[in-house]
């Protein structure tokens with residue numbers, strides 16, 4: 001993103017909407033810190049710039065990778081899915097990705113206001129790949145894992161995005177190992193992350209994964225979501 005300094009009137013509307021505080025007024029002119037900017041396009045779309053000073057230039061590789069991880073209205077070119085490129089796990093009632101005996105796991109790294117470097121993904125994936133998790137194939141993060149060891153493609157590691165979601169599934173007996181890895185990375189990472197777990201209700205309505213999470217020291221807040229898939233064709 002670029003601001004034409006000779007056109008900006010210093011109204012500050014773009015400063016207020018930027019989710020990562022990348023825009024500042026300097027001598028009453030808006031200036032973007034390109035190191036912080038995640039190319040989410042919010043300033044371009046929502047600042048209602050009175051002088052049309054905000055310009056969206058064509059991005060080059062590797063910087064262009066910032067946009068699909070940060071722009072909520074973009075459709076991801078690799079997965080063809082709008083809204084940062086992933087179905088996420090909550091649609092399991094229609095996608096049926098996680099069966100009985102399987103646990104779906106998502107780790108969303110970064111949030112609005114904080115963001116993350118893509119290198120933070122590797123803190124998890126290099127450890128998770130050792131225990132043989134099955135990454136979701138239609139996921140933007142899976143697309144940037146370079147090898148079976150969980151390394152992220154070298155040329156994009158330093159790129160900064162709003163957030164990135166690692167998605168995978170494991171047999172339920174592997175879940176304790178996953179949770180211990182998450183505790184380990186918690187001590188190393190320099191941003192926030194959110195852990196999501198999906199499992200099916202058993203036929204007697206019990207949810208065994210809750211006990212596993214409690215035993216590993218995780219406070220559980222069960223959240224049932226029923227997605228009936230209206231508007232979807234399978």
Ligand code: SF4
Pocket residue numbers: 003007008009010011012013014015029030047048049050051052053054
């Ligand atoms: S909204 Fe436009 S005019 Fe106002 S500070 Fe930002 S770039 Fe300048």
Ligand code: SF4
Pocket residue numbers: 001017018019020021022023032036037038039040041042043044
């Ligand atoms: S594109 Fe997004 S991150 Fe970059 S300056 Fe605009 S609002 Fe901020």
